[in-house]
Amino acid sequence: MVLEKRAAPVMDEERETCPSCGRRSPVTELLNEGCKECNWMSPRLKKKEILVQQYAT
Numbered sequence: 817m818v819l820e821k822r823a824a825p826v827m828d829e830e831r832e833t834c835p836s837c838g839r840r841s842p843v844t845e846l847l848n849e850g851c852k853e854c855n856w857m858s859p860r861l862k863k864k865e866i867l868v869q870q871y872a873t
């Protein structure tokens with residue numbers, strides 16, 4: 817059995833386009849860490865950050 821090169825999209829890593837810069841990133845990365853290219857964050861992640869900031873002050 818010969819394993820083919822991974823030319824096709826990886827099935828276990830769903831990708832989404834960043835709404836800000838259009839970079840393709842794994843959905844989980846966009847949702848959990850935001851975009852590494854332009855620092856865009858999902859609204860849910862922003863909420864979490866605000867909560868963290870409130871706790872810090």
Ligand SMILES: [Zn+2]
Nearest residue numbers: 834837851854
């Ligand atoms: Zn981006």
